[in-house]
Amino acid sequence: MARDPQAALVALNRFGFGARGGASGDFMNAASDPRGFVKAELARPATVLLEAPGLQTTPDLAAALFAYQLEVKEQREAAAKSAAASAESKPKNESPPPAMEKPEASAMAPNGATMNPPGAMKPAKTIPAKPQLNIIQKTYRAEALARIQRATLADCGIVERLVAFWSNHFCISASKGQPARIWAGAFEREAIRPHVLGHFGDMLKAVEQHPAMLFFLDNQQSIGPNSKAGQRSKRGLNENLAREIMELHTLGVGSGYTQGDVTTLARILTGWTYAGRAGRLGEPGSFVFNVNAHEPGTQTLLGRSYPETGLAQGEAALGDIARHPATAKFIATKFARHFVADDPPPALVVRLNDVFRKTDGDLKALALALVDSDEAWQAPMTKIRSPYEYLIAIGRLMARIPEDPGRYLNGLNILGQPLWTPAGPNGFADTNAAWAAPEEMKLRLDIAAQVASRIGDSLDARDLLDIAMSDAASQDTRQTIARAETRQQAFALLLMSPEFQRR
Amino acid sequence: MECCESRSSLSISRRGLLLGGASFAAWAYLPKFARAADGRDPRLVTIILRGALDGLATVASISDPDYAGLHGAIALTRDGPHAAIDLDSFFALHPSMTQFARMYREKHAAVVHAVATPYRERSHFDGQDVLESGFAGPGRVQSGWLNRALGALPRGERVTTGLAVGATAPLVLRGPAPTVGWAPVNLPQAADDTAMRLFDLYKHRDPALADALSQGLQLEKVAARGDDMRAKPRNGIGAMQLTARGVAKLMAEDDGPRIAALAFDGWDTHANEGGPVGQLAQRLSGLDAAFGEFESGLGAHWRDTVIVVATEFGRTAKINGTFGTDHGTGTVAFLAGGAVKGGRVIADWPGLKTANLYQARDLAPTTDLRAILKGVLHDHVGLSERVLAQAVFPDSAAVKPVQGLVV
Numbered sequence: 001m002a003r004d005p006q007a008a009l010v011a012l013n014r015f016g017f018g019a020r021g022g023a024s025g026d027f028m029n030a031a032s033d034p035r036g037f038v039k040a041e042l043a044r045p046a047t048v049l050l051e052a053p054g055l056q057t058t059p060d061l062a063a064a065l066f067a068y069q070l071e072v073k074e075q076r077e078a079a080a081k082s083a084a085a086s087a088e089s090k091p092k093n094e095s096p097p098p099a100m101e102k103p104e105a106s107a108m109a110p111n112g113a114t115m116n117p118p119g120a121m122k123p124a125k126t127i128p129a130k131p132q133l134n135i136i137q138k139t140y141r142a143e144a145l146a147r148i149q150r151a152t153l154a155d156c157g158i159v160e161r162l163v164a165f166w167s168n169h170f171c172i173s174a175s176k177g178q179p180a181r182i183w184a185g186a187f188e189r190e191a192i193r194p195h196v197l198g199h200f201g202d203m204l205k206a207v208e209q210h211p212a213m214l215f216f217l218d219n220q221q222s223i224g225p226n227s228k229a230g231q232r233s234k235r236g237l238n239e240n241l242a243r244e245i246m247e248l249h250t251l252g253v254g255s256g257y258t259q260g261d262v263t264t265l266a267r268i269l270t271g272w273t274y275a276g277r278a279g280r281l282g283e284p285g286s287f288v289f290n291v292n293a294h295e296p297g298t299q300t301l302l303g304r305s306y307p308e309t310g311l312a313q314g315e316a317a318l319g320d321i322a323r324h325p326a327t328a329k330f331i332a333t334k335f336a337r338h339f340v341a342d343d344p345p346p347a348l349v350v351r352l353n354d355v356f357r358k359t360d361g362d363l364k365a366l367a368l369a370l371v372d373s374d375e376a377w378q379a380p381m382t383k384i385r386s387p388y389e390y391l392i393a394i395g396r397l398m399a400r401i402p403e404d405p406g407r408y409l410n411g412l413n414i415l416g417q418p419l420w421t422p423a424g425p426n427g428f429a430d431t432n433a434a435w436a437a438p439e440e441m442k443l444r445l446d447i448a449a450q451v452a453s454r455i456g457d458s459l460d461a462r463d464l465l466d467i468a469m470s471d472a473a474s475q476d477t478r479q480t481i482a483r484a485e486t487r488q489q490a491f492a493l494l495l496m497s498p499e500f501q502r503r
Numbered sequence: 504m505e506c507c508e509s510r511s512s513l514s515i516s517r518r519g520l521l522l523g524g525a526s527f528a529a530w531a532y533l534p535k536f537a538r539a540a541d542g543r544d545p546r547l548v549t550i551i552l553r554g555a556l557d558g559l560a561t562v563a564s565i566s567d568p569d570y571a572g573l574h575g576a577i578a579l580t581r582d583g584p585h586a587a588i589d590l591d592s593f594f595a596l597h598p599s600m601t602q603f604a605r606m607y608r609e610k611h612a613a614v615v616h617a618v619a620t621p622y623r624e625r626s627h628f629d630g631q632d633v634l635e636s637g638f639a640g641p642g643r644v645q646s647g648w649l650n651r652a653l654g655a656l657p658r659g660e661r662v663t664t665g666l667a668v669g670a671t672a673p674l675v676l677r678g679p680a681p682t683v684g685w686a687p688v689n690l691p692q693a694a695d696d697t698a699m700r701l702f703d704l705y706k707h708r709d710p711a712l713a714d715a716l717s718q719g720l721q722l723e724k725v726a727a728r729g730d731d732m733r734a735k736p737r738n739g740i741g742a743m744q745l746t747a748r749g750v751a752k753l754m755a756e757d758d759g760p761r762i763a764a765l766a767f768d769g770w771d772t773h774a775n776e777g778g779p780v781g782q783l784a785q786r787l788s789g790l791d792a793a794f795g796e797f798e799s800g801l802g803a804h805w806r807d808t809v810i811v812v813a814t815e816f817g818r819t820a821k822i823n824g825t826f827g828t829d830h831g832t833g834t835v836a837f838l839a840g841g842a843v844k845g846g847r848v849i850a851d852w853p854g855l856k857t858a859n860l861y862q863a864r865d866l867a868p869t870t871d872l873r874a875i876l877k878g879v880l881h882d883h884v885g886l887s888e889r890v891l892a893q894a895v896f897p898d899s900a901a902v903k904p905v906q907g908l909v910v
């Protein structure tokens with residue numbers, strides 16, 4: 001079969017997470033059959049689910065979180081009690097206890113690989129121990145590690161790219177609070193992954209019923225004014241979830257729905273919540289329909305009438321929204337923009353739109369339509385990798401299976417894409433304007449140099465250039481790397497080359 | 504992947520990022536090799552200059568009739584506001600290196616000229632591998648010659664506890680013998696030179712990224728200062744000096760390391776190299792400041808110290824079309840320290856006539872760098888000629904140690 005180096009780059013970088021180093025043969029495989037290379041992974045649906053030892057379900061994590069919060073509370077109370085007791089018994093003129101020796105802030109680099117400057121050298125015992133992580137931090141890191149490892153090891157990475165796309169589309173933010181942080185990974189595993197090669201309507205339902213989303217967009221606080229709970233209390237509707245469903249998750253802003261529709265959907269979704277610590281409504285941390293908070297009655301949404309059927313009312317409404325033409329257009333455009341270009345080829349958007357509608361939102365069919373299109377292969381590689389794609393691609397090229405997520409998480413923080421923590425419910429931006437920005441490029445270079453500073457002499461950028469892009473590399477890039485002053489500089493330049501940054 | 508340190512160590516300000524390009528590692532044990540005769544407790548520092556130092560621009564064969572013509576606009580001269588410093592009647596030192604010149608006058612510094620490793624190609628990486636591994640050819644990167652030299656020494660006590668093993672030890676000191684590392688804190692690695700090379704690449708291939716990067720780096724500001732774009736050299740000086748200061752402090756301790764290796768980057772002067780002033784001059788003043796830091800920081804131990812400075816290869820004898828020099832062969836090495844029998848230029852000068860140049864373009868190498876290194880290791884550290892010829896510099900029996908380099 002004819003080799004097509006440029007198509008190999010599209011297969012690896014536009015659709016995947018880049019070539020793996022070592023003896024993976026990724027570039028050769030992609031070059032000999034670019035479409036087949038991508039589609040092979042889509043044909044293995046098992047690759048989409050993520051299970052790893054220690055990763056827990058949302059209810060189990062809720063139980064762990066509640067236990068942790070209780071423990072903290074008790075400790076705080078005990079401390080307050082003993083402080084009050086000792087304040088009473090202590091003579092007033094007693095000098096305060098000697099201050100704990102302040103650890104040198106710079107005493108140890110995070111990786112422990114460097115020591116403090118000689119002037120500040122101290123015996124080893126003053127080097128502060130790594131702070132104990134709580135269950136929330138531990139969970140977040142374990143979930144991150146599982147995701148990063150999966151992306152690093154994937155053959156092409158198209159499935160993981162789809163996971164990242166849909167996860168960002170239906171994003172929550174770990175910064176919302178402790179439940180969001182501890183659930184962030186589980187949310188993706190439970191609500192996103194099972195449907196990435198399934199149906200949009202199913203994903204939509206799973207997402208909007210997931211405790212993480214209900215917490216993130218405040219729906220557990222939303223009470224139907226005429227519900228039993230609403231009658232008893234002064235609380236009422238919270239439109240947050242309803243609005244974001246229509247604006248961000250499905251129809252798209254400006255697609256014709258009204259404020260009235262938002263309020264109606266909010267009413268329909270009242271009662272969608274999760275069981276709390278006491279477990280009165282169900283297993284703590286599981287989705288429940290609280291009929292007592294649900295606004296009774298028939299609701300008219302987007303011109304369609306939904307009779308009072310409890311939970312089924314909302315599920316019927318979401319099903320119709322998922323099938324709405326505006327949703328197909330919104331998703332088709334966003335999908336093409338993510339993979340192909342900030343201004344995607346109109347013909348491609350039309351085709352994806354048709355596929356979405358004709359297959360009732362079959363997301364595997366949507367992905368295949370993209371991979372089968374000519375536009376996706378012919379469009380110039382103008383997009384820049386997101387920070388996550390960039391860092392994963394580096395790890396793949398170095399053929400290192402990450403064992404600690406810390407450096408990735410720090411890298412994502414520095415580059416402005418903290419994992420599962422976008423600034424708002426619209427997720428991270430997906431355009432060059434966001435990522436090919438001055439500060440960003442400077443920071444990417446700094447990170448490339450930092451990564452390169454730690455490579456040994458076993459990695460030769462000239463070899464890695466052939467692994468990553470082979471004859472798809474420009475002569476300029478090849479020459480820049482060959483002429484680099486040091487091995488480390490060469491590697492940093494490879495990571496920053498247009499061929500590595502663009503996709 | 505090895506990605507990123509936390510925000511605290513990856514300084515966000517460009518200022519903090521400019522200080523990269525210097526690293527250090529030391530042997531983890533106090534040696535028991537004080538010399539019986541005079542009780543000397545020797546200290547040995549190896550500095551690798553990565554990027555290929557222009558030997559002719561650093562120590563000019565100023566009386567060679569062909570020198571001025573070859574080095575053209577960037578040649579050193581004996582007169583003018585930045586006159587070269589005469590080392591003898593034939594060689595003159597770059598005017599930036601005043602401390603080294605003083606050490607030379609005090610006979611505590613020496614120059615080796617027309618020197619080279621056995622490597623005869625022109626790839627930086629391969630050249631550095633040969634320089635640091637001590638093997639005769641590239642591709643052997645498991646251990647460095649200095650590490651193998653240490654392996655042949657009695658171990659002694661472990662040096663100061665609490666030192667973390669460095670991840671970035673230069674190859675010359677990597678290997679089975681345990682070492683410790685230190686890098687100046689808050690000195691992340693994105694060197695200016697790397698940024699400039701990337702900017703050049705983007706200019707050719709990706710104007711949008713070039714714009715973004717140049718804004719990010721605030722290149723305009725630098726350019727407005729009037730200097731050549733490739734060089735913001737003051738920062739490089741800072742890195743060399745700061746690293747040397749730290750290493751000297753460590754080595755001055757009673758239980759500090761006795762043997763250390765450093766690497767300074769940034770010597771690849773393809774364009775606008777500069778002569779008595781300019782890009783290379785700035786870097787040389789940084790190296791010179793490092794010599795000064797070692798002298799002052801080591802205090803009483805300076806008299807027991809040898810610093811060896813070497814680079815992977817030299818540069819073309821004739822300057823190129825961009826007032827720089829391309830990859831070459833023969834170059835200089837430096838020896839400095841109270842234990843050096845200095846005040847001389849050690850050279851079997853090959854001449855600069857075209858016929859005398861290596862492949863009609865480079866200063867021809869007449870001294871094998873290994874002969875110098877073996878001489879230092881033999882006289883200063885006490886390694887036998889047999890160990891040097893077999894373990895330290897494999898298959899180098901024909902390259903005899905140069906005698907009398909050390910007092």
